[in-house]
Amino acid sequence: xxxxxxxxxxxxxxxxxxxxxxxxxxxxxxxxxxxxxxxxxxxxxxxxxxxxxxxxxxxxxxxxxxxxxxxxxxxxxxxxxxxxxxxxxxxxxxxxxxxxxxxxxxxxxxxxxxxxxxxxxxxxxxxxxxxxxxxxxxxxxxxxxxxxxxxxxxxxxxxxxxxxxxxxxxxxxxxxxxxxxxxxxxxxxxxxxxxxxxxxxxxxxxxxxxxxxxxxxxxxxxxxxxxxxxxxxxxxxxxx
Numbered sequence: 153x154x155x156x157x158x159x160x161x162x163x164x165x166x167x168x169x170x171x172x173x174x175x176x177x178x179x180x181x182x183x184x185x186x187x188x189x190x191x192x193x194x195x196x197x198x199x200x201x202x203x204x205x206x207x208x209x210x211x212x213x214x215x216x217x218x219x220x221x222x223x224x225x226x227x228x229x230x231x232x233x234x235x236x237x238x239x240x241x242x243x244x245x246x247x248x249x250x251x252x253x254x255x256x257x258x259x260x261x262x263x264x265x266x267x268x269x270x271x272x273x274x275x276x277x278x279x280x281x282x283x284x285x286x287x288x289x290x291x292x293x294x295x296x297x298x299x300x301x302x303x304x305x306x307x308x309x310x311x312x313x314x315x316x317x318x319x320x321x322x323x324x325x326x327x328x329x330x331x332x333x334x335x336x337x338x339x340x341x342x343x344x345x346x347x348x349x350x351x352x353x354x355x356x357x358x359x360x361x362x363x364x365x366x367x368x369x370x371x372x373x374x375x376x377x378x379x380x381x382x383x384x385x386x387x388x389x390x391x392x
Contacts, residue, residue: 186250186262187215187238188231198226200240204248218249223269227362232262236275241304241362244269254280270304272361277321286311288347290326297321302361309347312360315340325349 192211193199204219213219221228222245230238240246245268250260261280264271267287275282277295284291288309293299300316301323315323315336323336327349334349336342341360345351 184233185214185216186232187219187221187248188233189213189215189221189228193224193226195225198224200224200228215248217252218247220245220247226365232275234276236273236298238264238275239272239362241270241272244271246271251280251283266303266305268305270302270360270362273299273301273303275299285328288328289344290328292324292326294322294324302359304360309345311344311347312356312358313342313344314356314360 189200189202190212191199191202191208200213201222201224202213202215202219205216206219207214207216221230221240223240223242225242227242228240230240232238238246244266247265249263251263252260254260258280259278261278262282263285264283265285271284273282273284273293275298277293277297277299279295281295282293282299284293284303286303286305289311291301291303291313293301297320298317299321301320302312302314302316304312306312311325313323313325313336315338318338320338324333325336325342325344326333330349332349334342334344334352340354341356343353343356343358345353
């Protein structure tokens with residue numbers, strides 16, 4: 153199945169459930185918005201683009217039940233009310249939706265989907281799991297607890313998952329195509345090469361989260377460029 157269609161189906165699924173179950177939809181509404189995204193930036197290239205079921209007020213986009221966040225040239229800090237933060241790294245697009253299939257009165261899990269880039273998740277987890285979908289994996293963040301999880305998608309399907317901390321919730325990575333699953337332990341950083349559970353580097357040395365900022369005028373070749381998360385610097389006229 154085309155990945156874009158798969159993303160659309162996954163994001164639409166909880167919305168359709170909410171329409172079929174008005175009580176669940178009302179419960180989600182009473183719980184408040186799922187995300188708040190700052191839109192103010194002194195650098196036009198760094199502004200995030202936000203679409204979906206949202207309200208824009210006082211320089212912020214408030215996502216009610218579902219939406220899409222696309223970062224510009226800088227990381228976008230997304231507030232998850234009463235839970236914590238989601239950092240959407242430079243040039244990354246993330247789709248968000250509340251899981252409306254949970255019973256009324258319970259805090260819904262967060263459903264996320266991305267097909268490139270990187271994210272950093274620092275938030276409290278509850279009874280209902282949070283899920284991040286990539287082209288190759290379904291990454292489930294269990295609870296309850298305090299999640300510090302970083303995920304980066306590299307070239308050729310390489311997927312880096314970092315479950316930082318000591319007493320973090322469990323992180324279960326399931327393959328979309330191959331079947332099977334891999335549990336990333338607390339304090340473990342894993343690289344799934346070529347989008348496969350059969351090619352695992354269980355002590356990955358490179359960071360999984362947002363790459364460091366660019367330093368124009370230097371000879372550095374940061375992770376952002378090597379992973380395709382930032383454009384290569386343009387040569388200065390008259391140089392080679």
